[in-house]
Amino acid sequence: MKTWILWMPVAVAAALFATTANAQSISVEGRGTVEIAPEYATLSASVSHAANTAAEAQAVVDRLMNRLLDGVENLPIEEKTLDAGQLRIQPRYRWSPATEMQEFQGYEATRELTFRLLELDFLGDALQMLSREGATNVSAPVYGSSESDKARARALTLAFASAKADASALAEAAGIPLGKPDSISTGGRATPVFRPASRAAASMSAEMAPRYEPGQLSVSASVSVVFSANP
Numbered sequence: 523m524k525t526w527i528l529w530m531p532v533a534v535a536a537a538l539f540a541t542t543a544n545a546q547s548i549s550v551e552g553r554g555t556v557e558i559a560p561e562y563a564t565l566s567a568s569v570s571h572a573a574n575t576a577a578e579a580q581a582v583v584d585r586l587m588n589r590l591l592d593g594v595e596n597l598p599i600e601e602k603t604l605d606a607g608q609l610r611i612q613p614r615y616r617w618s619p620a621t622e623m624q625e626f627q628g629y630e631a632t633r634e635l636t637f638r639l640l641e642l643d644f645l646g647d648a649l650q651m652l653s654r655e656g657a658t659n660v661s662a663p664v665y666g667s668s669e670s671d672k673a674r675a676r677a678l679t680l681a682f683a684s685a686k687a688d689a690s691a692l693a694e695a696a697g698i699p700l701g702k703p704d705s706i707s708t709g710g711r712a713t714p715v716f717r718p719a720s721r722a723a724a725s726m727s728a729e730m731a732p733r734y735e736p737g738q739l740s741v742s743a744s745v746s747v748v749f750s751a752n753p
Contacts, residue, residue, distance in 0.1 A: 546751045547704060550688045553745075554680025556673040557738040558714075560665035563639045564603070565648055567657040570632040576611050579631035583609075586656040587633045593651040594637060603638035639663075645734040665736055670714055677743035678708060685747045693751055701750030708746070714739040 569586040573579040587606055594604065610632045615624040635657075639648050645663065652660050667673075693700040 546698065548689045548692055548700070548749045548751045549746070550685045550692070550749070551744060551746050552681040552683070552685030552688065553742065554677040554682075554684060555740055555742045556677045556680070557740050558667050558669050558673045560642065560736050560739050561640075561667045561669070562600075563642060563645055563663040563665050563736075564636065565639055565652070565663055566634065566636045566661040567652045568632055568634045568659045569656055570630060570658045572614060572628055572630040574628045576629040576631065579629045580609070580611060583631045583633045587635065589655040590635055590652060590657060593655050594635075597637075597639060597644055597648050597651070598641045600638040600640055603636070605637070606633065606635045608634040638666075642734070642736060645736075646732045649734070650732070663734075663736075665739060666714065667739055670739070670741060673714075673739075673741035674711065674743055677741050678745060681708075681743050681745040682706070682747065685745055686749075689747065689749045693749075696751075698751045701752060704748045704750050706745060706747050709744045712742055714741045 567590065569583045569590070571579050571582040571586070573582065591606060611629055614627040614630050616627050617623075618625045639645060649660060649663075690700055
């Protein structure tokens with residue numbers, strides 16, 4: 523029985539040869555990435571206000587949220603994604619060096635708003651509206667695409683091709699034939715990663731909303747493949 527030993531850089535492939543009484547195998551990993559254009563953006567914002575009473579703090583954030591909702595009505599959104607039902611009220615305290623105790627300062631109320639913007643041409647208008655109508659915090663847009671599943675399928679194809687190419691190179695170097703895959707597995711579905719290439723172009727007129735030009739979404743997949751390698 524022959525035992526094959528091969529040293530290789532880790533960057534080439536995480537590969538090893540397993541020898542049993544009847545067969546040998548080559549284990550490799552591959553990764554593929556596909557870039558697609560984003561089609562929509564999920565926007566999140568919140569309004570907060572502190573007051574002496576919980577009722578007063580809530581009344582203010584409710585009024586501000588109504589202004590945001592009025593502004594959202596003028597945007598091309600997916601209605602079922604609109605969520606403004608989150609309310610949080612909590613007491614506020616401040617440490618007093620004089621008394622060495624926490625002193626009650628009142629209440630802070632916070633309401634959150636999320637929605638999916640279907641047309642990215644309106645992204646500048648949406649962000650401008652949220653700030654103008656009283657949002658105290660606006661999160662970065664989260665981009666997405668209906669082509670994510672298809673892009674993942676292409677990424678898996680590329681990942682397998684990469685793994686097979688490494689296995690073929692290793693088999694050739696070791697002087698053994700490369701057989702069919704004995705097993706194939708893939709990692710969990712990763713969220714598409716937004717390539718940080720977006721940029722906002724300043725408007726020539728203060729009355730116009732700034733333009734936002736998103737970059738690409740990177741969809742990646744990885745596979746682990748065990749090929750039979752019988753001499």
